[in-house]
Amino acid sequence: MALMTPEQFEESLKDLRPKIFMNGKRVENVLENRNTRTVVEANKASYAWALDPKYKDIMSCYSPLIDDVVNRYTHVSASTDDLVKKAEAGTFTAEMLGTCIYRCVGYDSFHALASTTWEMDRDLGTEYHPKFIEYLKMVQTKDLSVAGALTEPRGRRDQKTLSWPNPFLSLKMVDKNEDGIVVRGAKINISGAYASHELMVLPQAAHFEGEEDYAIAFATPIDAEGITYVCQYSPYSAERDMADSLEELGNPVFGQRETAMIIFDNVFVPWERVFHCGEYPYSIKIVSRYAKTHRMTCGGTCKVGFMNQIIGASKLIQEYKGLENAAHIKDQLMEMVVLRETGRACGMAAATKGIEEPEGSGVYLPDEIMGNVSKLNICNAFWRVMALAGDIGGGLLVTMPSIKELKNPEVKDYVEEFYSFGSDEPTENIMKVHKLLQNWTAGQHGVGTWHGAGPVMAQKIMLQRVIDYEHEKNLVKNTLNLK
Ligand SMILES: Cc1cc2nc3c(=O)[nH]c(=O)nc-3n(C[C@H](O)[C@H](O)[C@H](O)COP(=O)(O)OP(=O)(O)OC[C@H]3O[C@@H](n4cnc5c(N)ncnc54)[C@H](O)[C@@H]3O)c2cc1C
Known part of the structure; x- marks a missing residue:
């Protein structure tokens, strides 16, 4: 069987030597x-x-492809x-981790590339x-984790790529042999x-x-010569660095969604790993196919899982506070559930309305409209869910002291007494749930x-490209029998 155990995965990372910087x-x-x-833990x-x-x-x-069981995150639909x-x-x-499954961007990139490499070969005679x-078979056989990289620094957004004073604000091929x-x-x-x-790299600014x-x-x-990672660093990173115990943190094991800038300083890529090179009209196809697939993932699936974490914590706090019968809290929880289910419905619709694209390629991609709607919908729904959770959580979500105080002999008893809501729940649990919601x-x-x-x-730009309103206009014309 091709699948690695988690221990083998961890062991396999020891063979890699990525050059990484964080916090200087x-x-x-x-x-x-x-x-x-x-x-590492999430993967x-x-x-x-x-x-x-x-x-x-x-x-x-x-x-x-390899006549074997593989991790779903390496499979093209x-x-x-x-x-x-x-x-x-x-x-x-997403609901198990409460953070990114870091393999999803690679997974979605596989879909875009499987579809578009097939189309380029058909249209242009490329190979x-x-x-x-072959590459995908290698990934599946070795059960590799593959991240995905599309977003670039870019220059002024109102200028075309070639007008940027620095030509490297988008990843550029500087040599070809x-x-x-x-x-x-x-x-x-x-x-x-x-x-x-591994890292799957897609184009962004070639039009x-x-x-x-x-x-x-x-x-x-990921550790090819010339690649350097400059990691994000936030108050949450510092908090993790400073914690006496990870138990003090809102997501002890899996943490925040971690990202990095990846610098490519004259990185060599052998031809067998190059899947698109110069055919600029197909760059936009790669990007839009990746985008709708990833938007189904991010909008209609993973944020549904995240919302479950938020709803769970809000519900527990409602109970700690004895607010089970408060009509407005019940209503807020119900609104969260409706927003979550709307998100899930968009994701499912994107999946079930998916089509083989292009026809004959054997690759299934989510429905263009619903893929984009999934993400568009969740952008606003997620803020709303967080606002509702913030209301239920109260000021403590941002004012709570460190869980360390539960070990501070000078104040421990007071913290336990005054943050318990008079409930039977251990104060430590109450503080941890608040920390998660923070x-x-x-x-x-x-x-x-x-x-x-x-x-x-x-997402609106993508939707505007595919919606022409002809169907809707014709309905009105038919209704009114317009000549
Ligand atoms: C937690 C997280 C994880 C991520 N993970 C990945 C990953 O694994 N791989 C990856 O490739 N990317 C990843 N991304 C990147 C993400 O896809 C981008 O952040 C996103 O596409 C927005 O691009 P940007 O950050 O450059 O913002 P910008 O594009 O600068 O957007 C800022 C504002 O400028 C507007 N704007 C931008 N361009 C124009 C224009 N031409 N005309 C008018 N308005 C414009 C936007 O609409 C927006 O209002 C991640 C981002 C986050 C936050």
Whole structure:
């Protein structure tokens, strides 16, 4: 069987030597640094679930490519059933982790590339698709974790790529020879790549003639020569660094959604790992196919899982406070459930209305409209859910002292007495649930959810491209029998 155990996954990371910086210092070991360790734990969990009889149905599947069982996060959907399972896996992993499943961007990139390499070969006579399939077979056979990188620093948003004074604000091919290509530039906001094995790189800013050097997609080991990671660092990172015990934190094991800027300083990529090179009209296809797939994931599946964490914590706090019969709190909880289910419905609709794209490719992608609507809907719904949770949680969500005070002999008894709501629940539990909800409502998840998979305007642009209102106009004309 191709599946690795979680222990084998952790062991396999020891063979990699990514160059990583966080908070101005070199991270010598991703397994030991407290913040990078959260990514290791999240990815590791995906290996455990794929082997767990309780979850293997959702987290693993049969791959005809290698005639074996593989982790679902390495499988390209070949039916709407696969897309539905993909959606269910997104919700499952998100609600179990309370943070990113870092393998989803790679998983969604596989869909975009499987589809578009097939189309390029058909239209242009290139030979990308067999190369991509060979690569995917290698990923499945070795059960590798693959992160995905599309977003770039970019220059002024009102200028075209070639007008930026610095040509490397988008990842650019700077050399091409018989062995492969050399790239220079950076990708930003990239989730969890340093604790994966491989990085799948997609183009972002190649749209027009003359921009061929930006029209590149390839796979690289995460520690290829010339790659450097500059990690995010926030008050939540500092808090994790400073904690006496991880138990003090809102998400002790899996932490925040961790990202990094990835610098490519003349990185060599051999031809067998290059899946798109110069065919700029197909860059936009890769991006839009990736976008709708990832928007189904981010909007209609993973945030549904996150909402379950928020709803669970809000419900517990309602009970600690004896507010079970407060009509407005019941109403707020119900509103959260409705928003969650609306999110789930959009994700499921995107999956069940998915189609083979292009026809004959064998690759199934989510419905264009519903994929984008999934994310557009959740951008606002997630803020609303956090606002409702903030109301139920009360000021304590942002004013609570450290859980360390429960060990401080000078104030321990007072903290236990005055933060218990007079309930039978241990104060430690009450404080931990508040800390979890602080993570969500007063942390990084609002902006993270808004921008991850693109902000609202990005989805509206995609929708405007596919909706022409002809059907709606004709309905009115027919109703009125307009000539
Ligand atoms: C937690 C998190 C995890 C992420 N993980 C990944 C990952 O793993 N891989 C990956 O590739 N990306 C990842 N991203 C990146 C994410 O997809 C981008 O942040 C998102 O697409 C927005 O791009 P940006 O951050 O450059 O913001 P911007 O594009 O700068 O957006 C800021 C504002 O500018 C507006 N704007 C931008 N361009 C234009 C324009 N041309 N005209 C008019 N208005 C414009 C936007 O609509 C928005 O209102 C992640 C982001 C987050 C927050």
